[in-house]
Amino acid sequence: METTSIPAMSDNSIPTTGAKAFPFPVIIHVDMNTFYAAVERRDNLKKYEGKIIVVGKKESPAIVVSADYAARKKEVKAGMPIYKARQLCPEMTLVEPNMPKYERESELLMEIIRRVAGPAAVFEKVSVDEAFIDVSAACQGTDADDSLEKAVPLAWQIKIQMSNERHLLASVGIASERFIAKLASDSCKPDSKNPCGLLLVLESEKMEFLKSFAVEKLYGVGDVTQAKLNAVGIYTVADLIDYEGDLCAVVGNDKGELLKGYVQGKDRKGIAPKGKPKQYTAQKSFRRGKMPVGDEVVPVLLSQAKEVAADLRKDEVLAVNVEVSVCYKFRKKGNDGHAQVKLPFPTDDMGIIFATALSLLDKSNLRATPLRKLCLGTTKVVPQGTTVMAISKPKSKSKKKDKNQIRLF
Numbered sequence: 001m002e003t004t005s006i007p008a009m010s011d012n013s014i015p016t017t018g019a020k021a022f023p024f025p026v027i028i029h030v031d032m033n034t035f036y037a038a039v040e041r042r043d044n045l046k047k048y049e050g051k052i053i054v055v056g057k058k059e060s061p062a063i064v065v066s067a068d069y070a071a072r073k074k075e076v077k078a079g080m081p082i083y084k085a086r087q088l089c090p091e092m093t094l095v096e097p098n099m100p101k102y103e104r105e106s107e108l109l110m111e112i113i114r115r116v117a118g119p120a121a122v123f124e125k126v127s128v129d130e131a132f133i134d135v136s137a138a139c140q141g142t143d144a145d146d147s148l149e150k151a152v153p154l155a156w157q158i159k160i161q162m163s164n165e166r167h168l169l170a171s172v173g174i175a176s177e178r179f180i181a182k183l184a185s186d187s188c189k190p191d192s193k194n195p196c197g198l199l200l201v202l203e204s205e206k207m208e209f210l211k212s213f214a215v216e217k218l219y220g221v222g223d224v225t226q227a228k229l230n231a232v233g234i235y236t237v238a239d240l241i242d243y244e245g246d247l248c249a250v251v252g253n254d255k256g257e258l259l260k261g262y263v264q265g266k267d268r269k270g271i272a273p274k275g276k277p278k279q280y281t282a283q284k285s286f287r288r289g290k291m292p293v294g295d296e297v298v299p300v301l302l303s304q305a306k307e308v309a310a311d312l313r314k315d316e317v318l319a320v321n322v323e324v325s326v327c328y329k330f331r332k333k334g335n336d337g338h339a340q341v342k343l344p345f346p347t348d349d350m351g352i353i354f355a356t357a358l359s360l361l362d363k364s365n366l367r368a369t370p371l372r373k374l375c376l377g378t379t380k381v382v383p384q385g386t387t388v389m390a391i392s393k394p395k396s397k398s399k400k401k402d403k404n405q406i407r408l409f
């Protein structure tokens with residue numbers, strides 16, 4: 001495998017050629033490192049000096065939202081219950097999340113990206129700390145590899161400005177396709193094997209780059225799809241490329257076409273199904289003697305949140321609400337319990353969806369009885385990039401609160 005890590009460069013000139021189709025696509029993915037934890041450390045340097053920071057609520061949902069790299073080294077992860085994080089890392093400092101502060105910080109960081117990338121770039125915010133930028137207009141070279149290399153000074157400049165102006169670090173990936181750019185930024189994080197912070201995947205080397213990844217690293221491959229692929233011997237992208245059978249028969253038509261697209265080097269954007277479902281749900285039924293109760297529900301819910309978040313990302317939408325429903329009895333139509341809540345901002349963040357769902361179960365006391373069936377989902381979505389302001393205009397006619405609405409952050 002041959003990928004290229006990049007030293008600092010200073011040239012940041014971006015010719016503005018206007019929006020049109022370009023022969024050599026150039027995509028940059030910017031992802032902040034341990035965003036919430038990094039913001040808290042920056043804002044309380046003395047207080048947290050030498051300490052391991054885990055961001056999460058003390059009370060229900062007592063879940064890790066973000067963990068710094070020292071905590072991650074001890075296997076602490078977003079979505080994990082706080083008690084479990086404490087077992088793994090007893091010396092950790094738990095910091096209460098401040099979502100409005102992170103949203104404000106996010107806007108400032110995105111503004112830096114827009115400013116540095118220039119008017120010819122196509123910008124897309126995909127979550128509070130992540131964005132794609134299509135810089136094809138400014139980076140056309142003699143061939144695909146030459147074009148990608150032209151994006152390096154620009155990508156480096158984004159990192160420098162974020163560090164200088166906001167004292168926060170980002171990891172940046174450059175590739176000809178979105179999902180490869182994202183894998184590239186993931187591959188150069190401070191806790192990765194190649195912690196350089198900026199990774200360019202040349203077009204001529206992208207298949208080699210992809211081969212080493214586990215299939216579940218691909219967009220749209222959640223626990224269920226992963227299990228189906230593993231069952232036919234597909235564990236890595238290399239296995240996927242070598243597979244001679246019909247992928248649609250293994251994982252269904254939609255996922256099969258998505259995976260074939262990856263193998264053929266097509267971006268997921270070009271192969272996304274046209275008719276997007278309005279509901280994104282993950283459901284699981286349990287047999288007698290295997291019905292989870294109390295803490296046994298947590299890993300099931302986490303797996304469902306992962307699946308729903310992956311599906312949202314695949315379709316490039318964000319959840320506006322989260323709902324859970326449970327069934328306790330066999331041969332019963334309908335649900336025994338149901339709860340839903342509107343999120344403080346639209347998201348496809350697995351940790352937030354999970355924490356919200358767990359909070360719903362607890363506030364409605366839905367996991368105190370063994371579950372026959374558990375369903376987690378969202379019934380309303382908005383396109384990626386939609387901000388909290390766009391969906392939370394105050395209703396002037398009625399000041400009545402939704403009785404199901406629960407404030408989480």
Ligand SMILES: [Mg+2]
Pocket residue numbers: 031032033034035129130
């Ligand atoms: Mg991040």
